[in-house]
């Protein structure tokens with residue numbers, strides 16, 4: 421959605437023309453390879469501070485879930501604001517460290533951590549392993565002991581709550597592969613507390629993504645607090661409670677997620693009620709930090725009349741932005757310059773990839789001619805980070821806008837770069 425904020429922050433339409441902060445998106449499109457992602461530094465900053473400021477009176481850590489957008493310049497922006505990082509692979513930990521996140525602000529989740537990844541994270545001194553199974557805990561203990569270290573851990577609980585979101589991005593239900601069933605968690609903590617290579621630090625859950633209600637979080641936190649309470653009676657205290665990420669954003673008018681402050685204060689209230697006001701609150705937002713801070717610009721190549729429907733064929737594809745193809749996610753699509761000299765047509769906005777699922781939007785009313793530029797809105801999260809080179813397409817360009825400054829975040833991809841890592845046979 422277009423940000424109607426009166427300040428110069430984010431994406432604003434002025435006289436029919438869409439701007440990112442001080443720069444016209446049409447001008448940016450003229451000067452770059454297409455498609456291209458454009459991010460607003462002011463919006464990334466504002467979104468991060470919405471969580472960090474809400475928690476400033478209490479011990480906390482906002483760990484940016486970098487899977488949402490792991491481009492170096494975006495990571496640097498957040499690291500400089502004091503964010504921590506939520507990571508899910510050795511690669512993400514390496515990227516986070518390179519971008520300036522201190523190791524002691526990095527948490528590491530994921531159901532399939534390899535021995536090499538565990539050893540790497542341990543030696544770097546990360547803040548916490550979010551452990552997702554009993555065998556993983558044993559492995560971390562063994563690797564830490566071997567290296568004469570103690571691994572800080574949290575057990576990721578599967579609280580079996582319905583996050584009321586798309587099944588593909590729901591993670592806290594019994595049938596999901598994530599976390600350890602809440603019923604088994606207490607016994608596992610008691611074992612963990614006696615493992616020589618393990619230091620119990622926290623407890624966590626992550627129940628899904630694009631969540632637009634507070635109640636699933638409170639259901640989850642209540643279950644975690646029950647475990648903490650019972651363990652407190654047995655003498656085990658936690659440094660932090662990590663509620664995961666998942667806060668939704670407003671892709672459509674009818675999406676009305678709570679603000680980070682509403683969510684975090686409700687969680688803090690619950691913690692205080694149960695006597696855990698001294699426990700630090702960790703949160704792992706991805707989408708709510710970068711989602712509405714980015715658009716993907718794509719150029720109209722052809723308008724094609726079909727038998728059953730018409731198509732707006734653009735140069736951006738599922739390889740650049742896979743959310744519509746993968747989850748049937750609805751994303752706003754707007755011309756960067758409104759035009760009134762052609763009749764709007766109802767069209768599917770599709771890319772050049774050889775798959776029927778290659779669409780960015782279905783049945784959109786658009787007044788466009790070839791050469792016009794469209795902005796896919798709210799594309800800052802799970803856009804570039806999920807891009808691929810399928811069909812041997814080049815990766816999209818990426819820019820950060822800071823006021824009137826356009827900062828390239830990568831070199832334009834090339835056919836040479838595309839095959840650079842491949843070896844030819846004799």
Ligand code: LLP
Nearest residue numbers: 485529626629630665666704705706707802
């Ligand atoms: N923490 C953990 C352990 C996660 O698995 C995730 C996301 C997050 C935090 C951040 O969630 P967020 O605040 O961004 O909702 N590709 C999908 C979303 C997948 C989310 C996976 N996990 C999409 O485009 O909708």
